[in-house]
Amino acid sequence: MKNLLKNFGTMVALAAIVFLSSCEPERSGATGWSYNDEKNGGYERNAYIEQETGPGLVLIEGGTFTMGRVEDDVAFGWDNYPRRVTVSSYYLDETEVTNQYWLDYLHYLKLVYGESYPEIINRALPDTLVWREKMEFNDPYVDYYLRHPAYQDYPVVGVSWLQANEFCAWRSDRVNELILIREGLMEHNPTGQTDEEHFNTDAYLSGQYADASGGGQMRDYSPKGTGTRLVRLEDGILLPRYRLPTEAEWEYAALGLIGNSFQELITDRRTYPWNGHYVRNDDNGGRFFGTIRANFVRGSGDMMGVAGYLNDNADITAPVYAYPPNDYGLYNMSGNVSEWVMDVYRPLSPEDKSEFRPFRGNVYETRVLNSDGSFADKYDKNIYDINGVSYFLTKYQEQAGAKLTEADNTLINNCLEKVTQAGDKEKERKIDEAQDLMQEVMELIVDSDSPIAPDLRDGVSDYIDNTPGEVRKRQVTVEENIDRRNYRKSDYIDYDDGDFQSSIYYSDADKEQDQNRMYEWGTTTLINNRARVYKGGNWRDRAYYTIPGTRRFLDERRAMSTLGFRCAMDRVGSPTGIGGKE
Numbered sequence: 001m002k003n004l005l006k007n008f009g010t011m012v013a014l015a016a017i018v019f020l021s022s023c024e025p026e027r028s029g030a031t032g033w034s035y036n037d038e039k040n041g042g043y044e045r046n047a048y049i050e051q052e053t054g055p056g057l058v059l060i061e062g063g064t065f066t067m068g069r070v071e072d073d074v075a076f077g078w079d080n081y082p083r084r085v086t087v088s089s090y091y092l093d094e095t096e097v098t099n100q101y102w103l104d105y106l107h108y109l110k111l112v113y114g115e116s117y118p119e120i121i122n123r124a125l126p127d128t129l130v131w132r133e134k135m136e137f138n139d140p141y142v143d144y145y146l147r148h149p150a151y152q153d154y155p156v157v158g159v160s161w162l163q164a165n166e167f168c169a170w171r172s173d174r175v176n177e178l179i180l181i182r183e184g185l186m187e188h189n190p191t192g193q194t195d196e197e198h199f200n201t202d203a204y205l206s207g208q209y210a211d212a213s214g215g216g217q218m219r220d221y222s223p224k225g226t227g228t229r230l231v232r233l234e235d236g237i238l239l240p241r242y243r244l245p246t247e248a249e250w251e252y253a254a255l256g257l258i259g260n261s262f263q264e265l266i267t268d269r270r271t272y273p274w275n276g277h278y279v280r281n282d283d284n285g286g287r288f289f290g291t292i293r294a295n296f297v298r299g300s301g302d303m304m305g306v307a308g309y310l311n312d313n314a315d316i317t318a319p320v321y322a323y324p325p326n327d328y329g330l331y332n333m334s335g336n337v338s339e340w341v342m343d344v345y346r347p348l349s350p351e352d353k354s355e356f357r358p359f360r361g362n363v364y365e366t367r368v369l370n371s372d373g374s375f376a377d378k379y380d381k382n383i384y385d386i387n388g389v390s391y392f393l394t395k396y397q398e399q400a401g402a403k404l405t406e407a408d409n410t411l412i413n414n415c416l417e418k419v420t421q422a423g424d425k426e427k428e429r430k431i432d433e434a435q436d437l438m439q440e441v442m443e444l445i446v447d448s449d450s451p452i453a454p455d456l457r458d459g460v461s462d463y464i465d466n467t468p469g470e471v472r473k474r475q476v477t478v479e480e481n482i483d484r485r486n487y488r489k490s491d492y493i494d495y496d497d498g499d500f501q502s503s504i505y506y507s508d509a510d511k512e513q514d515q516n517r518m519y520e521w522g523t524t525t526l527i528n529n530r531a532r533v534y535k536g537g538n539w540r541d542r543a544y545y546t547i548p549g550t551r552r553f554l555d556e557r558r559a560m561s562t563l564g565f566r567c568a569m570d571r572v573g574s575p576t577g578i579g580g581k582e
Helices: 002-023 099-113 118-124 139-144 161-182 201-205 247-255 386-403 406-427 431-446 453-461
Strands: 057-060 063-067 083-087 090-093 338-344 365-367 464-466 473-475 531-535 551-555 568-570
Touching: 057 247, 063 247, 083 247, 090 247, 099 118, 099 161, 118 161, 118 453, 118 464, 161 201, 247 338, 247 531, 386 406, 386 431, 386 453, 406 431, 406 453, 431 453
Parallel strands: none
Antiparallel strands: 057 090, 063 083, 090 568, 338 531, 365 473, 531 551
8 A cells, every 4th residue: 555655646746747847838949948938038939730721622742753754655745754753742622623713703803803993803704705616606605604503613714824823812812811810810801801902911911901900819929019919920820822733743643643552662553543544434343334534535526425325424524523533532633624734834844854843934033122121012003014015005906907997096006105105114113103104004995985995905904913902022133142052033934945045046145035036936836935834634635635744835825615723732841741650
């Protein structure tokens, strides 16, 4: 009994020590000073478990794989040279972005910009005319595909690469706004957000969101603080941005090798996102045995099969959950619609890219600062691509030609005059004055009674680079990166491919700034710095293009009835998540 009481007393003492030690604040392993203590200066360390999975996303555990061609190059593109690379873990949408998601996006833009900047809504509209073909009757899809509820869970099409990126940015802000509201850190205010005063993640983090003071606040441990503060990036509450996946990420996810390996051994070679070299379901005895695994064209003129037993049950696109997912839980990585990815297209990119997180298309930016080092105020008006607007107006006038009336030509010439003035101001680095002139261009068009005014308004709207409420950013410069070794300039799209010294014009200094110097865009090729990669097969493709290694490209401003996208998100911290091996 004495020994039992002695052991019991020892256990109580140990428990007391553990309890008392757990009540003490955590201390820095570097300095010994305690965290989260106003008396010690307010150094903070936040409790953090792991990244929250954003709406619609699936965690893709990264690793190494052979990227590129895995069978004969049927198209003779010679642009998908196989190479072993590694991608980090990341998140990817389990389905393509749907028509319903895009209608949500348009609805929000109407709430925020509908009264003051209707051209922003116009910029976001998908091109429904992509359904028209010269020898097909597709007008019903022009009228109904985007907006009719029968197609609400079908993938959105007619969306350019630029529009897809704008959607990703909008989605990032809406998800982070909801997280702040859910955590009681910001008041719910759906009707009070108009023009530049809507919620934007970057503007919030820089203290430029007016309604950020509502709701609860984080505790501020700084001895010079007010006791509460806004959420910061260091708190780990806000999610990283939604974005398009890189080509390597998309291809890796499509193959789904996580379900095709034992330890580090890939057990079976995959041509498609499933085992085997065939396209039918091999689930012997199962309900879907013998059916086509994805939405693509089985043979000449066979878009859907024979009535009574349709082979893929879809004439055009299909609902995003219509076919079984791959081993990552991702739907339609092998058909339905092809999908935009981030990369700029180059034929030799597979040979040029790095072996870790390969990507071509880096253009480095930084926040615009005031002279005192503070962040410049966010935009309170539309910011236009001046060169793009000039190009559009000039081409419109050239192609319309004799069909333009004197009043039409006067309107275009007046617009071009202001655009030229804006370009001169931009060269002088008088950015605000330049953009004020661009606002006047839009006002000239809107106030005009000319029948071409709607066309001009639509075309100029396509060249809006930034909208009210977005933070000011600029490309980095060589002079601010003096002595830096990993990079110097901002634009590395042409890195190792397309540089001036490698072109046929290496001796002509006047050609150095010409982006067409390498590829003669529009003459011998359609490749330039706006050519973006898209991946995967679609409802008009043969089975060859459902192979993840195939790659094609399209100008970033164009769209097709066979092309959609899905969003990705960076994974921070552990590559495996809770319960995985570290």
